[in-house]
Amino acid sequence: MIARAMGWLTDEKHSTYGLSVTRMILGFIVASQLIVNWPDRHYTWGDGSRWTDEVLSSRGWPSFLGMFTQLGGVAFDLAYLATIGFGVLMMLGLYTRASSFMTLLLWVSLYVSNPFVGSGGDAILRMVLLYMCLTDSGRHWSLDARRRSRREQVRLSTGSRAGVVPAWMSNTLHNLGIILIVHQVVMVYLGSSFWKVQSPVWKDGTAVYYPLQTDAYSPWHDVLQPLYANATLIAGATYAAVLVQMFFPVLLLYRPTRFLALIAVTGMHLGIGLLMGIMYFSLVMIAVDMILVSDGSWERAQAWLRARRRGVVADPPPTTTRDLRHISS
Amino acid sequence: MPRPTLRSCFIAVAVAIVGLHLAAVTLAALPPNRYSDAARGQTAYLNPYFTQNWRLFAPSPIAEDRSLRFQGAYLDADGRPARTPWVDWTAVELDLVRHRVVGGRAGYVTNKLVPSLRSRTSAMDTGQQLVVTGAPQADPPSWDALTRALRSAGTPAASLRGFLRYERAATQLGTDVLQSRFPQLDLTAVRYSVRRQGVVPYAARGGSQAERDAARPATTDDVGGWRRPTPGSSAERTAVRGFDRRHR
Numbered sequence: 001m002i003a004r005a006m007g008w009l010t011d012e013k014h015s016t017y018g019l020s021v022t023r024m025i026l027g028f029i030v031a032s033q034l035i036v037n038w039p040d041r042h043y044t045w046g047d048g049s050r051w052t053d054e055v056l057s058s059r060g061w062p063s064f065l066g067m068f069t070q071l072g073g074v075a076f077d078l079a080y081l082a083t084i085g086f087g088v089l090m091m092l093g094l095y096t097r098a099s100s101f102m103t104l105l106l107w108v109s110l111y112v113s114n115p116f117v118g119s120g121g122d123a124i125l126r127m128v129l130l131y132m133c134l135t136d137s138g139r140h141w142s143l144d145a146r147r148r149s150r151r152e153q154v155r156l157s158t159g160s161r162a163g164v165v166p167a168w169m170s171n172t173l174h175n176l177g178i179i180l181i182v183h184q185v186v187m188v189y190l191g192s193s194f195w196k197v198q199s200p201v202w203k204d205g206t207a208v209y210y211p212l213q214t215d216a217y218s219p220w221h222d223v224l225q226p227l228y229a230n231a232t233l234i235a236g237a238t239y240a241a242v243l244v245q246m247f248f249p250v251l252l253l254y255r256p257t258r259f260l261a262l263i264a265v266t267g268m269h270l271g272i273g274l275l276m277g278i279m280y281f282s283l284v285m286i287a288v289d290m291i292l293v294s295d296g297s298w299e300r301a302q303a304w305l306r307a308r309r310r311g312v313v314a315d316p317p318p319t320t321t322r323d324l325r326h327i328s329s
Numbered sequence: 330m331p332r333p334t335l336r337s338c339f340i341a342v343a344v345a346i347v348g349l350h351l352a353a354v355t356l357a358a359l360p361p362n363r364y365s366d367a368a369r370g371q372t373a374y375l376n377p378y379f380t381q382n383w384r385l386f387a388p389s390p391i392a393e394d395r396s397l398r399f400q401g402a403y404l405d406a407d408g409r410p411a412r413t414p415w416v417d418w419t420a421v422e423l424d425l426v427r428h429r430v431v432g433g434r435a436g437y438v439t440n441k442l443v444p445s446l447r448s449r450t451s452a453m454d455t456g457q458q459l460v461v462t463g464a465p466q467a468d469p470p471s472w473d474a475l476t477r478a479l480r481s482a483g484t485p486a487a488s489l490r491g492f493l494r495y496e497r498a499a500t501q502l503g504t505d506v507l508q509s510r511f512p513q514l515d516l517t518a519v520r521y522s523v524r525r526q527g528v529v530p531y532a533a534r535g536g537s538q539a540e541r542d543a544a545r546p547a548t549t550d551d552v553g554g555w556r557r558p559t560p561g562s563s564a565e566r567t568a569v570r571g572f573d574r575r576h577r
Contacts, residue, residue: 006340009340009344010336010340033434036431036433037434037435039575040425040433040435040572040575040576042564042567042568042571042572043435043568043569043571043572044433044435044438047562047564047565047567047568048505048564048565048567048568048569048571048572049438049568050561050562051498051501051502051505051561051565052498054493054494054497054498055445055495055498058491058494059377060376060377061377072564073564108378114438116437116438116439116441116442117435117437117438117441119437120382120383120385123380123382126378127378127379130378166336168336169336169339172339172340173343176343176347179347179351180347180350180351183351183354183355187354187355187358187381187383188358188383189383190358190359191358191359191360191381191383192383192384192385192387194359194360195360195383195384195385195387195388198360198387198388199387199388199389201389201390202387202388206531207386207387208390209531209534210392210528210531211386211390211391211392213392213528213529214391214392214394214528215394215423215426215427216391216394216395216423216426216436216437216440217391219426219427219428219429219432220428223428228534229534229535277426277429277432277436278432279430279431279432280431
């Protein structure tokens with residue numbers, strides 16, 4: 001048992017494809033979010049949010065994360081653009097680990113600068129970005145991967161690269177990072193469901209109705225009112241949210257139910273994002289959930305897409321296919 | 330017994346650290362219970378970076394519209410006291426949310442400020458609340474005077490610190506907003522009001538627009554006391570004014 005666990009931890013890196021997808025989506029989220037908010041950046045995080053300084057000082061954030069609170073005007077804009085730039089680099093997977101770390105540092109500094117802007121999505125994002133520093137998130141679909149293969153710096157058998165940490169150490173850190181991320185996601189769903197089952201409105205199937213009637217969490221309620229008045233839809237959405245969140249960890253244990261759980265939870269997040277106007281929180285959760293799709297599934301999907309592109313039906317590769325390009329970066 | 334190697338030591342230490350962190354996150358993420366409460370000292374390191382707060386509209390989902398409104402006082406041309414109309418700043422921010430697939434991040438700023446403002450005032454007793462709301466328009470107290478008055482009313486030090494933090498923040502934002510709207514006025518005092526209105530009750534959801542509006546609970550306004558204008562920096566006021574022009 002212990003030997004098996006040690007083997008799982010040290011022999012190879014897991015969830016490399018899913019993690020690469022997570023990296024790309026998170027990089028896109030950081031960059032696109034800041035681009036979308038560019039016209040209002042100074043009120044949201046910059047000079048126009050300095051009325052929050054006294055509240056901010058009570059939150060216990062370390063002073064080295066106070067960069068955006070110290071910058072104003074053009075300097076703020078340059079730091080803001082740098083955050084967008086590193087987000088794009090992270091999405092593209094160029095100097096992945098360094099760009100991920102810089103994205104983390106700048107994004108958290110920006111987040112800290114206004115205590116009334118953050119959301120649950122930001123909290124998940126900063127934790128996952130930190131855990132991702134332990135991982136090899138640039139293994140696939142990245143400029144780093146393309147560069148490595150072009151230079152032929154790949155050692156096909158050992159999965160290690162001379163002059164860097166040993167493969168077992170890199171694999172251990174990567175896999176522990178994966179465990180930390182998956183556990184955090186599970187706790188989001190489980191914790192939320194435990195809060196929900198304590199409440200009569202979640203138990204009687206009406207809870208989803210209430211936020212959908214507010215101006216802040218229902219951007220379309222004037223248009224979609226007939227939909228929100230439908231008791232069946234409201235009850236379905238309410239109970240589905242509780243059940244999916246509560247049984248999410250159990251559903252992950254078997255492949256068919258894991259697939260079902262990911263479909264259900266992705267649908268739930270898209271619904272929340274579109275109907276409640278909190279798209280970034282939803283995208284962050286969808287991005288992190290991608291880690292739960294196994295490497296075998298991503299490889300089969302890739303092979304199917306390649307075959308479609310070539311116009312031939314290719315046999316899917318076996319699920320045990322191992323990516324031999326183990327690189328400890 | 331085999332000798333421990335660098336590899337086995339590294340893995341043991343890494344797994345132990347991660348295991349302890351996983352346990353802390355698990356305890357902190359669950360709703361309050363005897364085990365989480367008992368381990369609160371050990372899980373304190375999680376705040377603020379790893380804060381676990383995953384209520385997500387639970388246990389009670391938000392069921393009211395709330396807004397933060399500002400009003401200023403000034404002396405008119407004849408030297409008589411006058412007041413500006415109320416400015417609904419939350420409505421301005423909600424322009425970033427309404428009918429947008431991807432809402433702007435500043436759409437919820439005052440929506441998140443309001444609960445903190447209310448909780449700090451509602452934690453006070455009646456005498457302390459009178460000090461907070463009773464400050465006159467003609468002679469608003471300085472922050473030092475307000476602090477002394479609240480201390481005299483028996484406000485505990487921690488509550489007083491928390492209240493003043495949020496009160497100053499709201500007053501500063503209010504001053505910036507009012508100076509943006511009424512640049513020609515020389516404000517002598519500012520105050521804010523928290524307006525709340527419950528949503529259409531579930532039972533009345535199927536009616537016409539007029540029936541649903543009629544079924545909504547009455548609006549409540551919690552009006553704060555007058556404060557001396559507390560403007561932010563020039564850059565802050567410029568940013569607030571720009572935001573106001575884009576979204577009012």
